[in-house]
Amino acid sequence: MKYVDEYRDRGKADACARAIAAVVTRPWAIMEVCGGQTHSIVRYGIDELLPEAITLLHGPGCPVCVTPLELIDKALLIAARPEVIFCSFGDMLRVPGSGSDLFSVKARGGDVRIVYSPLDALRLARENPHRQVVFFAVGFETTAPANAMAVFQAASQGIDNFSILVSHVLVPPAIEALLSAPDNRTQAFLAAGHVCTIMGFEEYVPLAARYRVPIVVTGFEPLDILQGILMAVRQLETGRAEVENQYARSVRKEGNLPAQALIRKVFRVVPRKWRGIGEIPASGLHLSEPFARFDAETRFGIAAYRAEEDSECISGEVLRGVKKPQQCPAFATRCTPERPLGATMVSSEGACSAYYQYRRHQARSAAGER
Amino acid sequence: MCLAVPGKILSTSGEDTTRTAIVSFGGAEKEANLAFVPEAEVGDYVLVHAGFAISVVDPEEATQTLEYFRQIGELNELEPPK
Numbered sequence: 001m002k003y004v005d006e007y008r009d010r011g012k013a014d015a016c017a018r019a020i021a022a023v024v025t026r027p028w029a030i031m032e033v034c035g036g037q038t039h040s041i042v043r044y045g046i047d048e049l050l051p052e053a054i055t056l057l058h059g060p061g062c063p064v065c066v067t068p069l070e071l072i073d074k075a076l077l078i079a080a081r082p083e084v085i086f087c088s089f090g091d092m093l094r095v096p097g098s099g100s101d102l103f104s105v106k107a108r109g110g111d112v113r114i115v116y117s118p119l120d121a122l123r124l125a126r127e128n129p130h131r132q133v134v135f136f137a138v139g140f141e142t143t144a145p146a147n148a149m150a151v152f153q154a155a156s157q158g159i160d161n162f163s164i165l166v167s168h169v170l171v172p173p174a175i176e177a178l179l180s181a182p183d184n185r186t187q188a189f190l191a192a193g194h195v196c197t198i199m200g201f202e203e204y205v206p207l208a209a210r211y212r213v214p215i216v217v218t219g220f221e222p223l224d225i226l227q228g229i230l231m232a233v234r235q236l237e238t239g240r241a242e243v244e245n246q247y248a249r250s251v252r253k254e255g256n257l258p259a260q261a262l263i264r265k266v267f268r269v270v271p272r273k274w275r276g277i278g279e280i281p282a283s284g285l286h287l288s289e290p291f292a293r294f295d296a297e298t299r300f301g302i303a304a305y306r307a308e309e310d311s312e313c314i315s316g317e318v319l320r321g322v323k324k325p326q327q328c329p330a331f332a333t334r335c336t337p338e339r340p341l342g343a344t345m346v347s348s349e350g351a352c353s354a355y356y357q358y359r360r361h362q363a364r365s366a367a368g369e370r
Numbered sequence: 371m372c373l374a375v376p377g378k379i380l381s382t383s384g385e386d387t388t389r390t391a392i393v394s395f396g397g398a399e400k401e402a403n404l405a406f407v408p409e410a411e412v413g414d415y416v417l418v419h420a421g422f423a424i425s426v427v428d429p430e431e432a433t434q435t436l437e438y439f440r441q442i443g444e445l446n447e448l449e450p451p452k
Contacts, residue, residue: 019442064371117422140372142372152387198424347371
């Protein structure tokens with residue numbers, strides 16, 4: 001496939017890894033923010049190509065993982081109602097709430113459907129005027145324009161049996177929360193290329209300057225990630241802390257302006273709770289006043305519901321790059337993708353899940369050697 | 371979750387917020403909404419996420435990235451790995 005295959009070339013990847021090794025003079029810890037990048041790194045073994053001095057920390061950029069437990073519970077409460085068709089991206093269905101997950105609700109007769117786009121949910125609402133169609137609007141800035149458009153079209157076409165359960169989070173406030181934490185180890189960031197495709201990268205400039213960290217906007221294919229790492233290492237080695245753009249074939253400095261305009265129209269910025277991390281100020285989106293009637297929490301009277309998380313799970317430390325998945329005693333034993341204890345094991349893009357899929361035998365043999 | 375896949379626009383229809391394209395992803399064809407990329411035309415490659423094109427791939431920048439790797443390869447040949 002054009003614009004995919006040529007960025008997976010093994011020879012070029014090795015050449016880039018050698019170029020990184022040639023410029024590194026001391027240890028550096030670099031965090032990739034996005035779960036899609038984490039998945040690529042572990043799947044293609046990119047971290048294993050790098051010199052030992054480079055540690056990759058896996059960041060909080062998996063929206064499925066950071067959706068708080070109480071929102072999953074709210075989804076379960078809504079999906080179990082007989083009048084509801086509950087629509088979601090596929091990766092939310094296995095995510096455990098306090099006592100169940102969406103798959104189990106479906107097995108017990110709930111009308112839960114996997115959709116590819118929020119517009120598919122809107123079409124279902126149009127076709128089923130006597131049912132309530134609810135879309136689980138989970139995502140980062142990348143997905144916000146799609147969800148905003150579904151709500152905007154519902155309003156302009158008068159589709160009142162449509163609503164969304166909103167779990168939208170924003171990347172820059174999370175980066176700032178990581179950098180200001182006393183146990184922060186991250187010295188440079190690979191920013192998420194598709195989030196920046198929407199938002200541009202001007203909002204990262206003050207962060208790079210204030211915390212003296214290089215931030216490199218990076219794509220998702222192996223060569224993109226390796227080039228992003230090389231650019232970050234060159235900055236670290238020369239004492240620079242700038243925002244650079246590796247993923248220029250998709251990301252423009254100002255981002256996607258029509259998408260940003262629609263986000264601002266349909267959503268407003270609010271404080272958000274992140275699963276495993278806690279509440280971060282101004283780190284989420286909720287429906288703005290003119291579109292508030294499309295809020296599923298209000299429509300079904302569950303806005304006040306609260307739930308707390310399991311205490312054994314260390315996903316908060318994994319999400320902040322403080323610990324690696326195999327440092328958790330429950331990893332691959334009491335906690336697996338089939339029976340996840342928490343955030344980072346639930347989605348295929350979560351760091352624990354990626355390690356389980358590609359590295360668990362390695363983790364076991366390492367544990368056996370100790 | 372933030373996965374976006376590049377595909378080639380084969381045809382377009384509609385306008386404004388409902389402007390839609392048929393996009394080929396290595397032969398598999400799917401619809402994508404073009405509301406956020408009003409500049410996109412037939413023959414362009416777009417990155418598609420959740421049924422929406424979110425950017426038009428810039429062919430010159432794409433070539434430059436690959437050119438960068440070619441140069442790295444040549445540099446490595448001049449300077450064998452330590």
